[in-house]
Amino acid sequence: MRFGLSEEQTLLKDNVNRFLEDNVPLDKVREYADGGSDSTIWQGLSDLGIPALLTPEEFGGVGLKPLDAAIVAESLGQHIAPGPFLGSAVMAPFALSNSPEGFGELLSKIATGEHRVGIAFGEAIARRNQASVHVKDGKVDGTSLFAFDAEADSYLVADQNKNMFLVSADDDGISRSNLTTVDRTRRTVELTYSSASAKPVSTDSNLFDRTLDLGRVMLAADTLGAAQSMLDQAVEYAKQREQFNRPIASFQAVKHMCAEMAASLEPCRAMVWFAAHALSDVPEEARLTACHTKAHLAEVGQFVSRTATEVHGGMGFTDLLGLHYWFKRIGANRQWLGAPEFVRSEAAILQGVD
Secondary structure (H helix, E strand, O other): OOOOOOHHHHHHHHHHHHHHHHHOOHHHHHHHHOOOOOHHHHHHHHHOOHHHOOOOHHHOOOOOOHHHHHHHHHHHHHOOOOOOHHHHHHHHHHHHHOOOOOOHHHHHHHHOOOOOEEEEOHHHHOOOOOOOEEEEOOEEEEEEEEEEOOOOOEEEEEOOOOOEEEEEOOOOOEEEEEEOOOOOOOOEEEEEEEEEEOEEEEOOHHHHHHHHHHHHHHHHHHHHHHHHHHHHHHHHHHHHOEEOOEEHHHOHHHHHHHHHHHHHHHHHHHHHHHHHHHHHHOHHHHHHHHHHHHHHHHHHHHHHHHHHHHHOHHHHHOOOOOHHHHHHHHHHHHHOOOOHHHHHHHHHHHOOOO
16 A cells, blocks of 8 residues: 555645745745735735635635645745644634535635634633633623734634634724734734624534644644754755864764654654544544644654754854744644643543543
8 A cells, every 4th residue: 555645745745835935935934023924925825726725616615635735734834934824724614614504605715815714722722821712692702812813804713612603803892912922933812802793603512623633733744844844954054064174964973863853753744644634534533643643743843943953053043044933833833722741631531541
């Protein structure tokens, strides 16, 4: 049995990488990190059909599978590209297309990149600082911390009971405040609700779990791409940097560091691919595999980011190389939608281990 990417998936990956190489250089990322907009990047990705990946064909989408989305997520992580991919192209289209409420018109707008949807799932996963979300009679009150996408047109909000609602960012009853996080390549916000209109999406906890699993696998794929880029940069730097008239790549200690990074990271690619494949084709294994993949990539990503920075020596801590953007992105992915300790706890419960 051959387990790998199809010709179409390889072409998708090449097209996305080509666009990102041409349009999202490090200077563009720095510009966004300093307060710029990601609108031109998202428009370019929209022209490639990225927001339409998981949207069903009847709503103007492409109707592909999570594995295809994971391929794109890996490329985005490799280039630390800003953008609302996680919410607008992955989690929101999946939840809305499986909702019994009917969101056909909105899905069509999402598929073209015209409408951006952020994700506010934190309070359904693990509450922080007593933040909570309460919905009654179609009105939502409370607070969502660390919601994805500061520029979203609406937010997919989940309460403590895993009920999902759609809240417009233009509603008079919602306010958002930018939150400062370690990752400056993507922005998160605090949402405060005061009798804001909340349109029901689903009361099915299973749909929430499936949407969450999808998001976790995408974050793992993003970490995979970012870690691979850091490894590649470390190897290239070691070939060029000289000490004692020799490239440091010839030193045994540096060789071991690079080899250990490569040995730890390479099996993760198949793990991410299978986790994404399981979401659509092996549902009985999907939840557990998503948990293990998110947790394992968080740990491996942390190791690779630290070791790659060490290979660069003092240069690795400067803004000149910009290595810290990948380092911090991996660190943020580790925490979003569940830290490895928390996700492993979920996996233990799924396996019947107390």
